[in-house]
Amino acid sequence: MSDESNLLVVDAGNTSIKFTAFAGDQVLWVERGESAPLDKAFQPQQIYFASVRSKEQSALLHADIQAAYPNAQWLTLTSVSQVCGVTNAYHEPERLGVDRWLAVVGAYHLKLGDVMVLDAGTAIKVDFINSKGVHLGGYITPGLNMMESALLANTARIRYDSDEVVVTQGLPDSTARAVTEGVHEMALAFVERMNRQHPSFKWVATGGDSRALLDSLQIEMEYQPNLVALGAKRVGDELIKRQ
Numbered sequence: 001m002s003d004e005s006n007l008l009v010v011d012a013g014n015t016s017i018k019f020t021a022f023a024g025d026q027v028l029w030v031e032r033g034e035s036a037p038l039d040k041a042f043q044p045q046q047i048y049f050a051s052v053r054s055k056e057q058s059a060l061l062h063a064d065i066q067a068a069y070p071n072a073q074w075l076t077l078t079s080v081s082q083v084c085g086v087t088n089a090y091h092e093p094e095r096l097g098v099d100r101w102l103a104v105v106g107a108y109h110l111k112l113g114d115v116m117v118l119d120a121g122t123a124i125k126v127d128f129i130n131s132k133g134v135h136l137g138g139y140i141t142p143g144l145n146m147m148e149s150a151l152l153a154n155t156a157r158i159r160y161d162s163d164e165v166v167v168t169q170g171l172p173d174s175t176a177r178a179v180t181e182g183v184h185e186m187a188l189a190f191v192e193r194m195n196r197q198h199p200s201f202k203w204v205a206t207g208g209d210s211r212a213l214l215d216s217l218q219i220e221m222e223y224q225p226n227l228v229a230l231g232a233k234r235v236g237d238e239l240i241k242r243q
């Protein structure tokens, strides 16, 4: 790719789609939405597409986005055993979520040594990469909204209005607080345990809820909201170079 070419990275997670526009290596803008942003001033030469949605949903997204940018070269990114100096921990590498894979590649290239990536979105993921670019593996847990909706969907009496969710002191004294603060405690306990078990790893945070979780634990982190897009750019650029 030429240095100044325009690139659109599409990261379709299960909750939201993140569109990241690059001019060369510079991030111009990031949009969250369900369809291609209509910034007509931005015409990408390439589109790198990473989706953890179903094949059918991903195909519909592909058609929708390609229709908005008919002249862009399309590249669908998938998890592989090795790319950009990073080795996948999975013996079935294609089964690692491509968002996790790209976050792992992006985190390795921050060159912070041994790192653990916290990506708190629909699901909460923690992945471990050592300073040599070896992905050591990682965990998946339900995200905050998923834990709350699981309680609502599987019980008869856990019901409350959003205006009952208030932030106050002391132990939860209402259904709304018991649930919302309970799911937070679950996520915080998971992160705190990861932190304690891997003292030599540095935290890299990305994804919608990650910074809030680490901030409330007063844990140092490198906050990289565009980590998946940065990893996608590296991987896509390498694949195009190999063509």
Ligand SMILES: Nc1ncnc2c1ncn2[C@@H]1O[C@H](COP(=O)(O)OP(=O)(O)O)[C@@H](O)[C@H]1O
Pocket: 012, 013, 014, 015, 016, 017, 032, 120, 121, 122, 123, 143, 145, 206, 207, 208, 209
């Ligand atoms: N602007 C936003 N739009 C949607 N969700 C957001 C936003 N900012 C933070 N969030 C939080 O991030 C979560 C979605 O994170 P994200 O990483 O986009 O999910 P995924 O990649 O799983 O689709 C939501 O549960 C929400 O709590």
Ligand SMILES: CC(C)(COP(=O)(O)O)[C@@H](O)C(=O)NCCC(=O)O
Pocket: 013, 014, 015, 052, 095, 096, 097, 098, 099, 100, 121, 122, 123, 124, 125, 140
């Ligand atoms: C775990 C995930 C659903 C997370 O996706 P997200 O929270 O971004 O919607 C995604 O990484 C995925 O579909 N993974 C496949 C299974 C695995 O990574 O082992």
Ligand SMILES: [K+]
Pocket: 013, 014, 099, 119, 121, 207
């Ligand atoms: K994600």
